[in-house]
Amino acid sequence: MSKTLFDKVWYSHIVESFPKGPSVLYIDRHFIHEVTSPQAFEELKTRVLLIFKKERIIATVDHNVPTKNQHLPILDALSRKQVQILFENCKINGIDFFGLLHNYQGIVHIIGPELGYTLPGMTIVCGDSHTSTHGAFGSISFGIGTSQVSMVMASQCLLQKKPKQMRIHLVGLTKISVTPKDIILYIISKVGTDGAVGYFVEFSGKVFRRMSMEGRMTVCNMSIEIGAKGGLIAPDKTTLNYLNKIKFLPKDILLEEAMPYWRTLYTESDIFLDREYYFYASDITPMITYGTNPGMGFSIVRRIPKINVDYHQSISYMGFKAGYSLIGKPIQYVFIGSCTNARIEDLRIVANVVKNKKKAFHVLALIVPGSKQVIYQAKKEGLDIILKKSGFEFREPGCSACLGMNEDKLPFGAYCISTSNRNFVGRQGFGARTLLTSPLVAAIVAIEGKIIDVNNFYGKN
Amino acid sequence: MEKIEILVSRAIPIAIENIDTDQIIPARFLKSSKRQGFGSNLFRDWRYTNQGLVKESFILNNPKFSGKILLVGRNFGSGSSREHAAWSLFDYGFRVVISSFFADIFKENALNNGLLPIEISEVYLQYLFKTISYNRHILYSVFLGRQIIKIDKSFFYDYFSMEKYKKTCLLKGQDDIDHLISLYKKIKTFEVKSVFNDKENSYFIWRWSWR
Ligand code: SF4
Numbered sequence: 235m236s237k238t239l240f241d242k243v244w245y246s247h248i249v250e251s252f253p254k255g256p257s258v259l260y261i262d263r264h265f266i267h268e269v270t271s272p273q274a275f276e277e278l279k280t281r282v283l284l285i286f287k288k289e290r291i292i293a294t295v296d297h298n299v300p301t302k303n304q305h306l307p308i309l310d311a312l313s314r315k316q317v318q319i320l321f322e323n324c325k326i327n328g329i330d331f332f333g334l335l336h337n338y339q340g341i342v343h344i345i346g347p348e349l350g351y352t353l354p355g356m357t358i359v360c361g362d363s364h365t366s367t368h369g370a371f372g373s374i375s376f377g378i379g380t381s382q383v384s385m386v387m388a389s390q391c392l393l394q395k396k397p398k399q400m401r402i403h404l405v406g407l408t409k410i411s412v413t414p415k416d417i418i419l420y421i422i423s424k425v426g427t428d429g430a431v432g433y434f435v436e437f438s439g440k441v442f443r444r445m446s447m448e449g450r451m452t453v454c455n456m457s458i459e460i461g462a463k464g465g466l467i468a469p470d471k472t473t474l475n476y477l478n479k480i481k482f483l484p485k486d487i488l489l490e491e492a493m494p495y496w497r498t499l500y501t502e503s504d505i506f507l508d509r510e511y512y513f514y515a516s517d518i519t520p521m522i523t524y525g526t527n528p529g530m531g532f533s534i535v536r537r538i539p540k541i542n543v544d545y546h547q548s549i550s551y552m553g554f555k556a557g558y559s560l561i562g563k564p565i566q567y568v569f570i571g572s573c574t575n576a577r578i579e580d581l582r583i584v585a586n587v588v589k590n591k592k593k594a595f596h597v598l599a600l601i602v603p604g605s606k607q608v609i610y611q612a613k614k615e616g617l618d619i620i621l622k623k624s625g626f627e628f629r630e631p632g633c634s635a636c637l638g639m640n641e642d643k644l645p646f647g648a649y650c651i652s653t654s655n656r657n658f659v660g661r662q663g664f665g666a667r668t669l670l671t672s673p674l675v676a677a678i679v680a681i682e683g684k685i686i687d688v689n690n691f692y693g694k695n
Numbered sequence: 696m697e698k699i700e701i702l703v704s705r706a707i708p709i710a711i712e713n714i715d716t717d718q719i720i721p722a723r724f725l726k727s728s729k730r731q732g733f734g735s736n737l738f739r740d741w742r743y744t745n746q747g748l749v750k751e752s753f754i755l756n757n758p759k760f761s762g763k764i765l766l767v768g769r770n771f772g773s774g775s776s777r778e779h780a781a782w783s784l785f786d787y788g789f790r791v792v793i794s795s796f797f798a799d800i801f802k803e804n805a806l807n808n809g810l811l812p813i814e815i816s817e818v819y820l821q822y823l824f825k826t827i828s829y830n831r832h833i834l835y836s837v838f839l840g841r842q843i844i845k846i847d848k849s850f851f852y853d854y855f856s857m858e859k860y861k862k863t864c865l866l867k868g869q870d871d872i873d874h875l876i877s878l879y880k881k882i883k884t885f886e887v888k889s890v891f892n893d894k895e896n897s898y899f900i901w902r903w904s905w906r
Contacts (some may be wrong), residue, residue: 389875390886391875
């Protein structure tokens with residue numbers, strides 16, 4: 235019988251299943267961070283249970299940590315305590331812990347792939363919704379709740395019902411200056427924020443085949459913003475080349491023996507999934523969001539549409555009016571970071587735009603690389619110097635202004651062009667207004683000090 | 696997890712629809728690293744004023760009402776997926792929540808924590824609200840085995856549906872963890888059978904079973 239990519243990975247991980255009920259799914263990798271893990275450790279302690287397989291857990295700190303002076307003790311007492319608790323829990327249980335001063339520290343969804351923890355055909359979970367990022371490698375990855383974190387710790391398994399499957403197919407190729415972020419923002423704007431509830435989504439089409447791994451991670455990262463349980467893309471040459479370059483992998487065995495298996499991971503061509511979407515790639519243009527959910531996005535040159543009452547509230551929160559264009563709107567903050575767009579490729583795009591230019595003087599531009607490894611690579615390529623010269627603040631890794639849990643909060647009413655994944659009310663700070671874009675658009679806005687059409691920028695310079 | 700089989704108790708009615716998890720437990724109380732103790736902040740902003748004064752009018756502050764059953768309007772537990780919502784209800788002392796519709800994630804979280812969400816028809820829910828407004832001492836009985844909820848010492852009852860696996864869990868007082876641990880041996884064999892390579896370097900253990 236023909237199988238989909240999802241089926242292949244799913245069925246190879248089933249330990250046992252109840253007829254008409256949930257299945258016991260074996261988990262290969264478990265990432266934990268400081269915010270959603272303490273109660274899970276507590277639970278194990280009260281039940282006097284041991285960690286089932288400590289080698290499969292990797293811990294890092296990201297949500298709560300400062301992005302300045304990470305070598306000093308954390309100022310905020312609660313954040314300090316959470317980091318300390320995670321450190322102690324890992325030490326007692328023998329779990330690999332990448333603390334603030336560790337070379338491998340960074341946002342969980344960025345360090346997983348770059349350290350070679352994320353591999354095709356795996357099942358991966360983390361107590362964080364954007365775990366879907368790892369699907370870029372052709373793995374089943376999804377976010378879980380705290381009780382489930384303790385289940386995986388105790389048994390390396392989860393009880394799960396098999397989700398339905400959806401495929402989103404892009405026909406043809408995109409125009410230049412359209413980045414993976416624009417593609418996913420476009421898809422979200424079309425499918426809607428609840429269009430894929432209950433589904434696992436596979437992305438297919440030439441565009442994705444030609445996309446870099448970094449780009450695929452950006453797409454899969456935001457696949458949960460259409461309500462999906464997760465997203466995935468079949469592994470191919472690009473995936474294998476990427477894995478080839480990771481210096482942390484034991485090359486000899488891995489590549490020779492694993493590759494033939496990984497090559498079998500794709501959806502066979504004669505299958506229809508539970509739901510299929512087709513879009514034309516050539517319709518996509520640089521995108522921006524104008525409202526308070528990621529589905530409220532449109533081409534940057536369009537005017538804000540007149541739509542239903544629900545949107546009214548959200549548009550007035552943003553301080554916009556129907557019928558107006560965003561072009562020319564002055565912006566005070568630019569944030570480049572988060573697990574969506576803080577990889578080395580994103581930094582390269584930004585550096586390329588801002589090279590030999592200065593940011594507009596009224597803009598506060600923040601770059602928060604996703605991990606220590608990204609910083610290391612950026613320094614090697616001299617990107618940090620280019621960025622600092624252009625007036626960007628170059629910070630240390632963490633989630634930072636993506637959710638404003640540390641000090642990097644935005645003031646009331648401020649407009650921020652952000653490369654992160656959610657523009658919810660107050661997410662970046664009380665009353666802060668977020669506009670999601672690609673790093674390319676964000677870099678251009680930092681230089682211009684206002685929103686402009688990407689094509690005009692290139693015409694001018 | 697605590698067993699539930701038969702529960703006979705008075706109920707506390709809150710006839711409001713669409714109560715989201717932010718109302719059940721506001722985000723600013725999530726910073727604890729323990730699971731217990733959230734009960735004191737359950738419905739925090741409905742129970743206390745900004746200055747921390749008790750709002751007498753809210754039903755949880757009314758000593759005349761008590762019970763292990765919470766009766767609420769439809770679409771209970773929507774919004775953020777925080778498990779703290781279920782923890783706070785349980786910690787406060789509730790064991791059963793009755794409504795005509797629950798948000799998916801809340802329902803799952805509740806079941807994972809020994810809190811029984813009972814979904815009944817809107818008509819019967821309204822009937823229950825009515826009975827309690829006539830007599831707040833009225834007792835309700837829940838029979839999980841037969842999946843029945845009824846007004847004690849009367850014939851008025853309704854069925855509620857429930858997944859078989861979850862029902863067995865609650866009846867035995869088991870949760871997913873207990874079930875998974877009972878599979879310990881099976882999981883071990885599964886691992887051995889399918890572990891492709893186990894280098895001494897524990898970082899790089901990976902497996903498959905598709906050969
Ligand atoms: S960067 Fe943002 S979205 Fe990503 S894990 Fe951190 S808080 Fe979540």
